[in-house]
Amino acid sequence: MKKYKGYLIDLDGTMYRGEEKIEEASDFVKALQEKGIPYLFVTNNSTRRPEQVADKLMSMDIPATPEQVFTTSQAAANFIAERKADASVYMIGEEGLEAALQEKGFTMNDVDPDFVITGLDREITYEKLAKACLAVRKGATFLSTNADIALPTERGLMPGNGSLTSVVAVSTTVQPTFIGKPEPIIIEQALKIIGTSKEETLMVGDYYDTDILAGLRAGLDTLMVHTGVTTPEKLREYGEQPTYAIHSLTEWMDKI
């Protein structure tokens, strides 16, 4: 059995379920830490800053520093910076996206920005959407942190960023570049951060349509863990299978 030198790890459904712990996640990450194997949490959640994500993981006894968290907001900010270091940006989003853009020193511009980026914003308004539409029609490059259509909560499946992004996409007939999983963009950036090659890095996640597909597209081996969205029955319906599929991270402890 191949031993991996780096791990990219999904959060919701893999490390926890909403506010509920997944018990074996703590031991799994501690084992990586003890063996000195680098790991990076890779999340489509654009709304929180890495510090906040690390705090949540630590509160669940999962070893995590802010530097070990990589959000789709950070990936989006990197994507923009690689194209135009002094870009002007109009964003729809919450604290996590705002912080990631501020860290790059971009100018905020709600009239004729170089880039429009949409992330989940639970304070969405018609005016915010209108500004995004007008800017995209003027030629701004249109990005979206992620295409997730729904957000699991205790109330049920709430609108995800992919559905909010569709307002601008449908109204302008311009399709955005999505940054988050299952796009390979976020994974390619994550590899640069973790510093291991794609051949020696394993992508771990619970959701085929985002985590596993992102790994497959970026050329990584993938470990599906059935503690979240994709059930074993559902997994059989997909053509390309993950490299490994397990019911719980406990099963992987002797492979680390």
Added chain:
Amino acid sequence: MKKYKGYLIDLDGTMYRGEEKIEEASDFVKALQEKGIPYLFVTNNSTRRPEQVADKLMSMDIPATPEQVFTTSQAAANFIAERKADASVYMIGEEGLEAALQEKGFTMNDVDPDFVITGLDREITYEKLAKACLAVRKGATFLSTNADIALPTERGLMPGNGSLTSVVAVSTTVQPTFIGKPEPIIIEQALKIIGTSKEETLMVGDYYDTDILAGLRAGLDTLMVHTGVTTPEKLREYGEQPTYAIHSLTEWMDKI
């Protein structure tokens, strides 16, 4: 030349452009009135009540009573009433839709309604969208007043109801039934109100994708007037052509 016994007439681009008069519209409608030919204004604007629309027309010297205005909100309310007279409804929308639903006496229910209907709402919030998504996922029949992707304003093309509706459609993966033009639903209801048969009724409008297509789909003869969206050059790109196309309603005065 065939003489028509009833006229269905579009508003924006045909009777006026935003707040700007189209000069010949007044004489056109006055000629219909003088000859005793019934006419009905048919609009995809769900936000205003018929009284408000008639007031605007009257202010532009176009003879109009509230009874001569038929909005997509009224068509949606009729559509629901035909299916369930005592329906419970959750709506996203403005004054026009609210008034049309209230007139039918439907119960408002934001948890488990029979129908969810989305109309243009410039006070849209995440919570409103979330309630619509949750209700559609619970099995509510999903309707939308119209699929217009953009709303022409002095600021530019703002998000139209079709783009707002897409949040719920994308998030739930349930497609709504659209009521407004180019769907034949609104035209079929308009014919019942005006009381003329489809063979003797003319659909008049400026926009191929809504007005003309609605007329074609409902089996009416159509008169395209190039005072709004669709230019003569653009019209040539379409396969099925309107019955007549003119540059201004002045050209039609001797056909009434």
